[in-house]
Structures are given as C-alpha cells and as structure tokens.
Amino acid sequence: MARVIGGISTSHIPSIGKAIENNLQETEYWQPFFKNFPGIHAWLEQEKPDVAVVFYNDHGLEFFLDKKPTFAIGAAASYMNADEGWGIPTIPAIPGDPEFSWHICNHLVESEFDITICQEMKVDHGLTVPMQLMWPNNSYSHMKVIPVCLNVEQHPMPSPKRCYNLGKAIGEAIDSYDKDLKVVVLGTGGLSHQLDGERAGYINKEFDLYCMDKLISDPDELSKLTIHDLIANGGAQGPEFIMWMGMRGALNGELNVLQSDYHAPISNTGAGTMLIENK
Known part of the structure; x- marks a missing residue:
C-alpha cells in the first residue's frame, strides 16, 4: 500500500526562484534561508519518495479572479509552468501520476469534498519554487507530483479546519491506494506577510512560531x-498557512520533527521550514 513518509513545509516566494537562477544562495541576504535545505536534501536522498503531494496556491497563472475554485487537484500526466511576469525562468515539465490522482479525487468526492479536477493544469511559482528547493538543478524527473491547489486569493477562502480535514482525507486516500509507493507531502507558502496596503511589510514572528509549534503539538x-x-495576526497573505494545515492533516502517524527553522525577512516574508517524519 502507499504510505506517507513525511511532510515538508517551505516558503514559495518568487524571489527564491530568482536567487536560484542567479546562484545567490551563499550571499549574505539569502544564506540564512538556503542553509536550511541540505538536511532536507539528504533526507529525500535517503528516503527516496516516489510521489510528492504539493499543497500550494495559484497566483493567477491557471486560475484568475473570474474563476477561482476552492480546491483544485491535478490529474494530468505532466505539468508545465509559464512566464508569470516575475522574471523567473520556466522549468522543465513536472511528471504527474493520473491514476493516483484519480484515486485521490474519487476518495475526496466520496468524502463529500467538492473539488475541481484538472486534466490539464499550468503550475506557477507556488509549486515550481518548492520543487526547485527540494530537488536542486531540476532533478525531479524521477518524481511524480500531485498538485493540490487551494484558494487563498479571493474571499471566501476555506478555513484552516476545512483544509486540515482535506489533508486528512487525502492521507486516507493515500493509505488506501494499492501500490507500494512512498509519498512525501509538501505544505507551501507563508508564513506571515503583507504585500500591500497600510501594513505592507508586516511580519509577526511570535505568531509564526506559535503556528509552527501548534502544527505539531495541537493542530486541532x-x-x-x-x-x-490569520489575516489579523499574519497579514493579508497570512492565509497561505492553510496549505501547511493541509500538509499536516495528511500526516497520520507518530511524528518526529527532524528540522524546524525560521528566518525573516525574506522578501518581506516570515519564512518557516520544517521536515517532519511520519512514522
């Protein structure tokens, strides 16, 4: 049977993609962020997951404000990205797993989740930046990816509880899949940040660390x-934390936090990084 071996959380801000492109990882500004990933790379190399389920949000590449599903899941054979206007280079196609995706989608509908199933789907920096962080030099061709896109751009947005329960249902679907696969779950985005308005540049380290602690000890x-x-405490873009809640919901075993780091600011964002083993 398939099983979730662990979860990883990371920021997905587009400037990370620019830093990777320009080899800025060891500069004074970026080193405190990128130093958190060699341990994750070593764990991924050791565990060799077959599939990554990635909770992320789309910033206008596939879904714009005129059509914004609450939950959308990819069921394509591969996923391409495109120029978003940030100056980030596109990366090679990301392999999908349609059969596994359909299994998850069927389970979610049976569990009374209303989802948009995408047999064609462009993915933006919300997904591509984490893929570059986890598998440097675009070394992800051996991986299959299932994108799980959550709405955090347009109200009404799904609650943390709803996303936590979505993650639980996805975890159940993974456990019931009859292929011997190792699955890693990624929660991307955030933490606290506000990109515009009177509180532009707002970061709440105390709230971020509270969320990182409770994510393990008391997700309820x-x-x-x-x-x-989330907006009041984490800024207008603070709701991106719901992707972390989805990731946490999919972890249903005894948890062992192998790594937990926090750094701010990175592009006016509080960036948290966690590596969680799911025993």
Whole structure:
C-alpha cells in the first residue's frame, strides 16, 4: 500500500526562484534561508519518495479572479509552468501520476469534498519554487507530483479546519491506494506577510512560531482559527498557512520533527521550514 513518509513545509516566494537562477544562495541576504535545505536534501536522498503531494496556491497563472475554485487537484500526466511576469525562468515539465490522482479525487468526492479536477493544469511559482528547493538543478524527473491547489486569493477562502480535514482525507486516500509507493507531502507558502496596503511589510514572528509549534503539538487548536484570524495576526497573505494545515492533516502517524527553522525577512516574508517524519 502507499504510505506517507513525511511532510515538508517551505516558503514559495518568487524571489527564491530568482536567487536560484542567479546562484545567490551563499550571499549574505539569502544564506540564512538556503542553509536550511541540505538536511532536507539528504533526507529525500535517503528516503527516496516516489510521489510528492504539493499543497500550494495559484497566483493567477491557471486560475484568475473570474474563476477561482476552492480546491483544485491535478490529474494530468505532466505539468508545465509559464512566464508569470516575475522574471523567473520556466522549468522543465513536472511528471504527474493520473491514476493516483484519480484515486485521490474519487476518495475526496466520496468524502463529500467538492473539488475541481484538472486534466490539464499550468503550475506557477507556488509549486515550481518548492520543487526547485527540494530537488536542486531540476532533478525531479524521477518524481511524480500531485498538485493540490487551494484558494487563498479571493474571499471566501476555506478555513484552516476545512483544509486540515482535506489533508486528512487525502492521507486516507493515500493509505488506501494499492501500490507500494512512498509519498512525501509538501505544505507551501507563508508564513506571515503583507504585500500591500497600510501594513505592507508586516511580519509577526511570535505568531509564526506559535503556528509552527501548534502544527505539531495541537493542530486541532489551529483549526479553531478563522481566515480573518490569520489575516489579523499574519497579514493579508497570512492565509497561505492553510496549505501547511493541509500538509499536516495528511500526516497520520507518530511524528518526529527532524528540522524546524525560521528566518525573516525574506522578501518581506516570515519564512518557516520544517521536515517532519511520519512514522
């Protein structure tokens, strides 16, 4: 049977892609962020997952404000990205796993989740930056990826509890898949940040560290938060934390935190990085 071997959380801001392109990882500004990934690379090399389920949000490449599904899941054989206007170079196609995706989609619908199933789907920096961080030099061709896109751009947005339960249902679907596969789950985005308005540049380190702690020790407590709580405490873009809640929901074993790091600011963002083993 398929099984979730662990979860990884990371920021996905587009400037990370520019830093990778320009080989800035060891510069004074970027080194405190990139130094957190060699341990993750070593773990991925050791565990050799077959599939990555990636919780992310689309920033207008595939879904714009005129059509914004609450939950969208890719069921394509491969995923391409395109020029988003950030100056980030496109990366090679990311392999998909349609059969596994359809299994998850069927389970979610049976579990009364309303999802948009995408047999063609462009993926933006919300997914491509984490792929570059986890598998440097675009070395992900051996991986299959299942994109899980959550709406954090247009209200109404799904609550932390709803996304946590979505992750649980995806974890159940993975456990019931009858192929021997190792699955790693990625929660991307955030943490606290606000890109515009009166609070532009806002970062709340205390709240970020609280969320990182409770994510492991008491996710049910985090499920009590509303989207407005995330905005009030984490800035207008703070709701990206719901992707972390989806990732956490899919982890249903005994958890062992192998790595937990926080650095701010990176492009006016509080960046958290976690590596969580799911025993």
